[in-house]
Amino acid sequence: MSQTKPFDPDPVLKTLPTAPGVYRMFDDAGTVIYVGKARNLKRRVSSYFRKGAHNAKTQALVGQVADLQVTVTHTEAEALILENNLIKEHRPRYNVLLRDDKTYPFIYLSTQQDFPRLGFHRGQRRGEGRYFGPFPSSGAVRETLNHLQKVFPVRQCRDSFYRHRTRPCLQYQIGRCTAPCVGYISEADYAKDVRHVEMFLSGQSNEVVDELVRRMEAAAEDQDFEQAARLRDRITSLRRIQERQYVSGARGDVDVIACRLRENLACVQVFVIRDGQNLGNQTYFPRVPPETGPEEILYGFIARHYLGQSPPAELLVSHELEDGEVLEEAMSHDAGHRVRISARLRGERRRWMEMAQRNADHALSARMSGEALMERRFDDIQQALSLEAIPERIECFDISHTRGEATVASCVVMGREGPIKDDYRRFNIDGITDGDDYAAMHQALTRRFQRLRDGEGTAPDVLLIDGGLGQLRQAEAVLEALDIEGVLAVGISKGPRRKPGEEVLLVSGRSDEIRLAPESPGLHLLQQVRDEAHRFAITGHRNRRGKSRQQSSLEEIPGLGAKRRQALMKQFGGLKGIKRAGVEDLSRVQGISTALAERIHGHLNG
Incomplete structure (x- = not known):
C-alpha cells in the first residue's frame, strides 16, 4: 500500500527511552506490519531510519511505516515474551510467522485413581496425574500408546466407558487389558503394570527389563511356566521398542532444530528426544519475509514455538543465534527450569544435527517440487483462458441439496500456495423454489460479492462455477449488477458423457467452448478445485439436513x-x-x- 504522506520519525525518535522494550510499526491503514524487541529502544528503532545500507526487506518495511508505538519493559527477556505474544495476536506481515501454532501432545496417566487410565492429551495440563512428553505429533503418541498396550495391559478406555462395564470388552479378549472394570485383577497387581509404564515413559526401560527378567526367572524356578512365558514375551516386546526408539548417547531432554533456506522458502526440522528415546520429528514451513537469514528464522521460530509451552532442558540449533542468551533467559523464566541453546556441536550431537538437516533438505525438495507443479498448473490456466497475468486466486462455487431440501452453496478458494481454507465459506440458501439451482447460485454469489463491494475480503481473479451455461449466466448477472470488475467468470461442465478429462470450459464473453487435454496441468487444477467445492457443499448440506430432520x-x-x-x-x-x-x-x-x-x-x- 502506497503512503499518502511520508512518515516523519523524528518526533517519535526524540521521545524514545534507552530502556528495553517492544516496538510496533503500523501502515497507513492502522495495521501492525512489524513487531520487534530491543535492549535499547532508542538505538534500535532509530537504526531503521538512518540513511545507509539496508537490505530490500528493511527498505520495504520502512517504506510502509505510517506510525510507531513502543512499550517499555524492565528487562530484555520480558520484552521477548511480550514480542512473542504480540506477534501471535497480530501476525504482522514482516515477522517470521509459524503457521502451526498447536501445543505438543502428551501421554496422560491418571495416577489418582485406583485403576489408572493411560491416554492421549493435548492442551492445558489441569487434571491430576502425570504427563509424559511432549511428543512431536499425535501419531507419535498413538504409536507409543499402541506399543505400551501390547506390553503393559493398562486400560486406555475413557472413564465413562470403564464405569459402566458389566463384562470384559474386546481389549481383554485380545490380551491388551486385564479387565479391572469387572474385578479380574487386583489393585496391587494392576499397580505393578502402572509403575512399569511410568518407569518406561520416564526413560527407565532398562530397569523395567531387569525387573521383568528377575520375575521371569523366579516364575521358572517355581515351575510357573505359563507366567514365565508371558514375562518372556513382554521382555522381547520391550527390547524391540528400545531398538526402535533408542538414540545412542542421548542424555536428558533435547530438541534438535535445523533450519534450511532455499529460494526464499524456509524449512525448520525438529527432532524430539526425551530420556534417550527418539519420539519422532516434525516439519514446519514458517512464512518469512524476503532476505531473511536462517539465524533470524530460527530465533523467531524458537520464540514462537516454545514460549508458553514446555521446552526441554536443551535445544540444539543449526546456526548460532544473535542474542541467544536473552532467548535462553526468557524460556528458562517461562518454563521454570534452565533451558540452554547450543550451536557448536560435536560427536553424536553433530550427527543428530546432520540427520535433521538432511530431513529439512528432503522436505524442501518435496515442497518445491509441489510448488513447481502448482506453478505449471496456474501457467496452463493463464494460457488456456488467455489471461493477461497468472491468476493469484481462484474461487469455485457449487450447490448441494436433496430434492430441494436444505440447499447449501459452497465457496472454496485456491491460491498459488494451495487451498486457502481460512477463506472457505458456506451459504444456507432460503427463500427460493425448491430445487432451483439457478436461484440458489444467484443468491450465494450475490451474498459473496456484496461483501466484496462493501470492502470485505479479496477479489478472485477467476470465478469458477460448477455448472453449464445457465449457471454461468447467473454469475455474469451478479457481477454486472454489483458492478464488479476484473473477475473472469468460467463455467466448468462435465461434458456429454460426464467423464473426468472431458470437461468443457465456458468463459464469460466468449462464444466458443474450451476443451483442455486430459493430461493438462491446468485442467487437473480446475478439477481439484471443482471437486473440493463439491465435497465442501455436500458436507454442509448433510449437516444442515440432519439438523433440520432432528427438529420437529x-x-x-x-x-x-x-x-x-x-x-x-x-x-x-x-x-x-x-x-x-x-x-x-x-x-x-x-x-x-x-x-x-x-x-x-x-x-x-x-
Missing part, C-alpha cells in the same frame, strides 16, 4: 411453545395424528385457540 416441524409454528407441543403430541399420539386432525379437533386441546389451530393445520397441510 411444530417448532417452526409461531406461538406454539413447548408445553402446547407436548399437549398436542399426547392428545394425538404423534405428528401424523396431529396432521390428520381437523381445526376443531386441534382447538379442543387445552391452550390451543381456534386461530392457533388454523395456523397449525395450515402449516402441516400446506
